[in-house]
Amino acid sequence: MIKPLKIAIAGLGTVGAGVVKLLAGNAELIAARCGRPVVITAVSARDRRKDRGVSLEGVDWYDDAATMAERADCDVVVELIGGADGMARRVVDAALARGRHVVTANKALLAHAGAELAAVAEGRGCVLAYEAAVAGGIPAIKVLREGLAGNRIQRVYGILNGTCNYILTQMRRTGRPFGDVLADAQRLGYAEADPSFDIDGVDAAHKLAILAALAFGTKADIAGVHVEGIRHIGATDIQFATELGYRIKLLGIARMTETGLEQRVHPCMVPLETPIAHVEDVFNAVVVEGDFVGRVVSEGRGAGAGPTASAVVADLMDISRGRASMTFAVPASRLVDAPAAPIDGHRGAYYIRLMVRDRPGVIADVTAALRDQKVSLESMIQRGRHPDAMVPVVLTTHETEEAAMRRALQRIEALDTVLEAPRLIRIEAL
């Protein structure tokens, strides 16, 4: 008699219900690939009476998820509540304390307390798996931790937030401004009522901190991520990007540098020739650069019930098969505290968009400010003539240091003829 893998699910929102559906719909195939059935023995959610379109017959119900994590008859606790603390944290703590494996989709929790939880899991001989926490259905964690494990990782980056990618894609396709497209996305369910977590880059930062920890053997350091969102991207910027041969993407980028771990999330100008430029709509992509393998790109749906459930179930199947991995690829005791490389030291090319009064001498003042900071200009575009009206001027620079760029922009912003705060978008060499 083969013993099933018994799981308890905390949280029955979109993802939780998706996991129940997947385990039911593909039960036979999963059992064949696992060597045994995966059975849900207990669940916990806020409202017992809510219709979730899934059958929970014969499954124990717990009103309190932490109690379930401690007491339910299960091998694995699946945490799908979310949030860096509160109930999600209590569930994971309770499960690990009881020596139960944990599968979670909780990026905030991993980004804030990853190293600490990894140490606890390791101490208890438990798996702490989190494929669903980064890039939804893309097996990005598995690719990085196992598939490319022989490589020294040189850089990891990606499109880690589907909401932002959808908005930027729609802005380009329709030419409409950010606010309108965001409102549409909210209507379609691609953006939350309070969209700040997505559009201000926080969600992408959590995911990047996890990828960086895994890639570089560091303790996840969310505080070390430089974060900018997409609120300030104008329809004008999208147009100029197209004209210059770029797409604007919100990227998360991590790299180990001489001054420390570089982690940044911000809009980027991405050359059209690079694969990630063609990742559109709600799709995510994760790019890993390794010293032997070169560049490996993984693309797929970064959110939604089906893709996220796919990732959760992959973790369950690994546990069922005994394919355990270290949480962050190496023993928790070996994870290091890397200093954060300051964004001021970043070197790269820049796109700058100014709104200026169309008047003789403006460009001379602007270029003088750049010259004084030794910022070398690559191109300048000013379309048409509209004497005394407000017009956009776009500059692109050669590689320069961020600190110099910022000093130049301070002086430019102080010019009488510069009517709005300059917009800066980093041009990425990918």
Add this chain to the structure above:
Amino acid sequence: MIKPLKIAIAGLGTVGAGVVKLLAGNAELIAARCGRPVVITAVSARDRRKDRGVSLEGVDWYDDAATMAERADCDVVVELIGGADGMARRVVDAALARGRHVVTANKALLAHAGAELAAVAEGRGCVLAYEAAVAGGIPAIKVLREGLAGNRIQRVYGILNGTCNYILTQMRRTGRPFGDVLADAQRLGYAEADPSFDIDGVDAAHKLAILAALAFGTKADIAGVHVEGIRHIGATDIQFATELGYRIKLLGIARMTETGLEQRVHPCMVPLETPIAHVEDVFNAVVVEGDFVGRVVSEGRGAGAGPTASAVVADLMDISRGRASMTFAVPASRLVDAPAAPIDGHRGAYYIRLMVRDRPGVIADVTAALRDQKVSLESMIQRGRHPDAMVPVVLTTHETEEAAMRRALQRIEALDTVLEAPRLIRIEAL
């Protein structure tokens, strides 16, 4: 005292030397991620004196690889000789007979004898790992077998041969004919002196048969793959493809249909909007479509010392960590013999290029032949007028059955005014 993982390597060509370099160069990092060092204890190759740019000090040398597989002091035998039979087969047989794990990059062996070898490995409690056999550095096997394991796979397809993709990319960029670009590729080392294995689609067929077995739980069936290569793609076809909004790619495509397992390798017209259209040069890509996850695309280098070594070492690290998988995801005894779906039953749209004598009535004869087979025309292009000269005529059809298309083409080929065999390229809805 932690025991190292001891490996013996059969074959020290490009890939074998790459594995030695990778294990040496990243030894510390690999040991940290494996929990123990990975140590080469024995090697075998044809010429002992050849300089491979790697140190083999202290490593046992065997002139006969099969003897090494049987006798060397090792846990894993790495087979990098290649070929469906002969020495490669003897090495794998000898290793498994001794209860040793096998890691191989040998696609021909897996495609021809995968199910049989899987059964032997399983019976001996050994791992038979072959990440390097498909798509080089892309962890395509891991993604399909583990990362997306919860999904019923609906289709798997990809650009599986870097030589062909390089040639097709160069033809498009330069407008030069196939033969010239092939000669260049040979000079650059991207194509073999005898290129038929690559350009006739045989290599891609091997890889597709492995992916299909894994995706659908079938016995690898190389004989069931419909194979066409890229020799007949003309510069004209490349130009028309661009004009029509397509890229021409050699794809391997597998799908389970009502009439059996569909496996086909042939040039395809791929819409520019699909991610795979932008996979260029020597890069490979594997696309998996699962019922819950949707579409997941993995892209990277499909060949070369570094990427292939990366895949071999990932397999070694999985073995070291005890992350064993079933060879084809399910027990070998459950792998089924699926009948091959005949290509005649394929339904899809087609691109047809004719070389005709420019004369009144030609198009009427051609379209009548199509009409009689109920093939519905989508577009027709005939550029310019050159009375009585040979000119290309390009037709695209709506979805139709391959058998009907072929009957129509037979009649078209028999027309006096059709001067060359019609060229058919399938248009893929991806």
